[in-house]
Each structure stands twice: as C-alpha cells, then as structure tokens.
Amino acid sequence: MxxxxxxxxxxxxxxxxxxxxxxxxxxxxxxxxxxxxxxxxxxxxxxxxxxxxxxxxxxxxxxxxxxxxxxxxxxxxxxxxxxxxxxxxxxxxxxxxxxxxxxxRPYPGDPRHALRAVLDRYKARGLTPVCAVELEFFLIDDSGRNLQVPISPRSGKRRKAAETMSIRALDQFDLFFTDLYDACEEMDIPADTAISEAGLGQFEINLMHCDDALRAADDAWLFKMLVKGLARRHGFAASFMAKPYEDYSGSGLHTHFSVLDENGDNIFDDGGPKGTDTLRHAVAGCMSAMRGSALVFCPHANSFDRMVPESHAPTGVCWAYENRTAAIRIPSGSHKARRIEHRVSGGDVNPYLMLAAVLGAAFNGIEDAAEPPAPITGNAYAADLPRMPSDWKTAIDLFEGCPHVARIFAPEMVRNFVLTKRQELHYMQELTPEEQVEIYLDTV
Missing domain, CATH: 3.10.20.70 (Glutamine synthetase, N-terminal domain)
Structure with missing residues (x-):
C-alpha cells in the first residue's frame, strides 16, 4: 500500500x-x-x-x-x-x-460495513451484485445573495435556462469537465458519459458498472468529494443537494443493478425483454422496503422538495418496463444486460447506505420469492399508487419501525440514523429555507 x-x-x-x-x-x-x-x-x-x-x-x-x-x-x-x-x-x-x-469486529454503525453486511448475504448464496450509478449535480455561483448559474469561462455569459442534453452547455464548462475526467483517471474512478440536465447548471455523469458493490459505493463517495473540491478550484461551487432551485428539477442518484450467479450468468436474464422470476422477486423486495427506506433515499429536509409530482422524481411505489415516471424501471436493450434501475434516491444520499438499502431490499425479495404487483403503464404520477413519504418526520418514523429495514440494517445503525435525523429535524425547523440551503450546499 x-x-x-x-x-x-x-x-x-x-x-x-x-x-x-x-x-x-x-x-x-x-x-x-x-x-x-x-x-x-x-x-x-x-x-x-x-x-x-x-x-x-x-x-x-x-x-x-x-x-x-x-x-x-x-x-x-x-x-x-x-x-x-x-x-x-x-x-x-x-x-x-x-x-x-x-x-x-466491524463496527455496525459504519455505513461501509452496513453495505458489506448486505453483500455477505449475497455471497453466502453464491451471488454477486453488479452496480452502476448515475450522479446528478449542479454547478452554482454562490458568491452573491441568491444562487445562480456560474458565468461561463468560455463566453463570459450567464445562461439562465435549462439545457437538457446540450452539447453547448457542456462546452461552456469544458475546462472543468476536462480537469474532472483527468482527476477521475488519477483516482481510478470510472467516470463515463456526461450530459447536461434539465436544471440550471445541472449535469449528470455515469460511473461504469462494477461487480464489487463496495467499490461502486467508494467511487460514488469519492466522486462527490472530487466534484465539490474541483469546482472550488474553478471559482464556483458544485452541489449534489436534492433541490437548490424551486422551479427546476432536483438531482437524483439512480442505481442500476443486476446479479450474477457463481458461473457469472445474469440471474435476471431470461433471454427476452421481461426478465426472470428472480428479477420480479427482487423488484417486489425493493417495493416492499421502499417507503420504510425513504429516510435513506431522502435523508435531509431539502430532499423532500424534490419528491413532488411531474418533477422527474418518483412519488409512488411502483415498477414498470422502460418508464421513467416509475420508481423502479426495467430498461430495454440487450437481454444479457437485463437489470433493475432504482430511481428514488436524491443526489444528497450517502452512497453506502443507499446501495445497502437497495441491494438489501432486493435480496429480501429474492430470499422470500416475493411477487410484485403488475407493472404499470403510462404516467405513474396520474396512477392511484401507495405514496412515498412526503415529509421528513414521517420518513424517520417509518424507517425506525419498518420490518424490511430491520432485515437490512443492524439495530445500532437504525438507532444511530434515527437519532441523527431527529436531531437535525429539530434544529432545521429553526432555520429559514435560505439558511438550510446554505448548509446543504457544501455538505451534501
């Protein structure tokens, strides 16, 4: 070493x-x-x-x-x-x-050990999760009273508009992204595609799939640290907070995963577009634990500002094939890469706890051979579905008492996380929205 x-x-x-x-x-x-x-x-x-x-x-x-x-x-x-x-x-x-x-002995209140414990359950059954994450973040000029898009180093202008999948928006910050990719290579973080997103100064970078979920979580944690630190060197801020701008979409952290057996075969692949029974069992597990795990996916006061209808963030517990309004999406494409996309988390999550919650819930479903309801079609926001918690207190209470969560996380982890979030809830209520944003801008 x-x-x-x-x-x-x-x-x-x-x-x-x-x-x-x-x-x-x-x-x-x-x-x-x-x-x-x-x-x-x-x-x-x-x-x-x-x-x-x-x-x-x-x-x-x-x-x-x-x-x-x-x-x-x-x-x-x-x-x-x-x-x-x-x-x-x-x-x-x-x-x-x-x-x-x-x-x-591993300390059960360490988030990395929480994920390791979930992976041990897979390993005991001869299974290996393969994970990839998509990280959305904002580049922000926080030098004034109000947050705004940074001035482009190339044009000297400030573009106050959404720029979904705009090459121009990427090129406006070309030096930053060039330095970012160079830094990822130095740190051995597998950064892949970059796109501009629908928010002001919002971008997404995908990390390549990895058959070591601990390493995938490490990559996401290190990437967040790198992006925030490197942005400051370029004269602006970067933030993974869920919702810095009221009128624009927030940032998510979507997770794609499949599972390999001892022979290296994808146990979600049935050779066709639907996937195996095991895929459905994993989906059912994810759905059963979704409301109880909301505190992991939405850990901060600002997180719930993202979870509103018609905002590209899921508000109902459901699954679907090739449908980005659903909480769980089964992407199309080659059957060999059949996988589950979990779309609930905000960009402000702890990647270790998030992957533990997602993979742990999926394993619960596989272990129980659970069956999900029928996949939805059409607009999930318009459907009559079980709803995700819409406020922080409800999410804390659900996490504390959820039997599905108790199968994923050690009792000490559940206790520590609940105590932490109840303290934060208490003190955040004393702050203005502007003061809350100031805290979250640099921390998450």
Whole structure:
C-alpha cells in the first residue's frame, strides 16, 4: 500500500477519512512520513464521530457519547489504498478507512460495513451484485445573495435556462469537465458519459458498472468529494443537494443493478425483454422496503422538495418496463444486460447506505420469492399508487419501525440514523429555507 507513496515522493501529507452517516468525510491530516504506522496499525478516533449531525455536532441523546465515555474505534485502511487529491493545491493523498471494534469486529454503525453486511448475504448464496450509478449535480455561483448559474469561462455569459442534453452547455464548462475526467483517471474512478440536465447548471455523469458493490459505493463517495473540491478550484461551487432551485428539477442518484450467479450468468436474464422470476422477486423486495427506506433515499429536509409530482422524481411505489415516471424501471436493450434501475434516491444520499438499502431490499425479495404487483403503464404520477413519504418526520418514523429495514440494517445503525435525523429535524425547523440551503450546499 505504501508503494504508492514511495512512487509519489512529492506527497507530503495524507488524509485518512471515513464516511459518517451523512456521507461526510471524517478523519485526520497526517504527515506522509508517518504513513507506515497508519497502514499497519490503523488510527483511532471516537466511535461517535461517525454519528455526527450535518453540522458536525454530537447527537445529544446518543449512547455513543457520554454514556459510553465517548470510546474510540479502530479505523483501518480499506482495500482502496492511497489516491491523489487533485482538488488541493499541495500534492496530497487520501487513504479511505473504515471502523472496527477494539476486538477487531466491524463496527455496525459504519455505513461501509452496513453495505458489506448486505453483500455477505449475497455471497453466502453464491451471488454477486453488479452496480452502476448515475450522479446528478449542479454547478452554482454562490458568491452573491441568491444562487445562480456560474458565468461561463468560455463566453463570459450567464445562461439562465435549462439545457437538457446540450452539447453547448457542456462546452461552456469544458475546462472543468476536462480537469474532472483527468482527476477521475488519477483516482481510478470510472467516470463515463456526461450530459447536461434539465436544471440550471445541472449535469449528470455515469460511473461504469462494477461487480464489487463496495467499490461502486467508494467511487460514488469519492466522486462527490472530487466534484465539490474541483469546482472550488474553478471559482464556483458544485452541489449534489436534492433541490437548490424551486422551479427546476432536483438531482437524483439512480442505481442500476443486476446479479450474477457463481458461473457469472445474469440471474435476471431470461433471454427476452421481461426478465426472470428472480428479477420480479427482487423488484417486489425493493417495493416492499421502499417507503420504510425513504429516510435513506431522502435523508435531509431539502430532499423532500424534490419528491413532488411531474418533477422527474418518483412519488409512488411502483415498477414498470422502460418508464421513467416509475420508481423502479426495467430498461430495454440487450437481454444479457437485463437489470433493475432504482430511481428514488436524491443526489444528497450517502452512497453506502443507499446501495445497502437497495441491494438489501432486493435480496429480501429474492430470499422470500416475493411477487410484485403488475407493472404499470403510462404516467405513474396520474396512477392511484401507495405514496412515498412526503415529509421528513414521517420518513424517520417509518424507517425506525419498518420490518424490511430491520432485515437490512443492524439495530445500532437504525438507532444511530434515527437519532441523527431527529436531531437535525429539530434544529432545521429553526432555520429559514435560505439558511438550510446554505448548509446543504457544501455538505451534501
């Protein structure tokens, strides 16, 4: 692991960082000459650090703080190893880490371990999920009182209009996207297609499919960090917040997944357009857990501003073939790539928790051989369907009591996430919408 540092002697400092429940990077800055100690022994910080609120404050009634003496966890490097941090001026390296108990057991309140636990269920059955994510984000000029589209470095103008799939919009920020793709290559993030989206200064980049869901979540987490950091180097902000502009579409984080058996065959592929019984079972599991998992897919106050009818965000629990108004879409195309697209999450999610919720729900359905209702046709917004929670409090309550969620996440994870979100709900109610946006702009 330290070979990377020896090959990059210009790197003088490293950051060791883990994702907390909100997907925020929590960790330390360390001189690179002390890297050997970190890679061999790990590092330590309080378990409660992975359970801070969006402001970085302790959770008032959490048993992880005073009740337990604010005890340390042991954080060890993930398989990813060192990577550059191209958004910083000084050459630096990032070492992703995750948390363990003192006795070596994984800490169940670590989001990465939550996903690992779901993947262990697949592995025990000889199955491997293959995942790809689509990340939408906004480029924003936040230098003034109101958020707006940045001035184009090419034209010197500010284009205040939606630019769906516009080559011109991409070219307006060509230097940023060129630097972004170069940085993704340096960090080994598999960035694929970029398009402009329907919001002001909104873009989407797809990450290539991966047969290691932990790595796919790592890629999404690192990509969000990279985009936000690199945008600042270019003189503007980037944000994955769900809904920065009231009158335009919000940002989603759609997930495509299939499942391979021990022979490497796609168990959703029946050789035709419909997919196998197993695909339907997975769909049924996703639908059963969808309302209960809404807090994972919509984790912030701003998240629910995106979940409104006719907004390209699903509001009803349903599935369909080749229909983007549905919460779960089965894309057309080659039967060999038959897969499920889960379209509920906003761009503001924690990728580890999101993939754990999606893949865990699908596995529940496969395990139970559950059957979904008939797929819908036409406009899902006009159909009489079970509705996703429309407010934060309801989502918190549903998550806490959902039996499907209890099969996916450890009790400590459920407790910690609920306590975190109830504290955030309490304090967000004291803020104006403008103050809320200011917080979410940089954090999510």
């Amino acid at each position: 330290n070979n990377w540092l020896r090959k990059n002697p210009q790197v003088r400092t490293i950051r060791v960082a883990a994702a907390d429940l909100n997907g925020q990077a929590r960790g330390k800055r360390i001189p690179s000459r002390f890297a050997d100690k970190v890679t061999t022994e790990g590092t330590r910080f309080p378990v409660s650090v992975l359970n801070l609120d969006i402001w970085g404050e302790d959770i008032d009634d959490s048993p992880l703080v005073f009740e337990s003496g604010d005890a340390d966890g042991v954080l060890k490097p993930t398989e990813r190893g060192f990577m550059p941090m191209p958004w910083l001026d000084a050459p630096s390296a990032l070492l992703p880490i995750w948390m363990f108990r003192e006795d070596g």
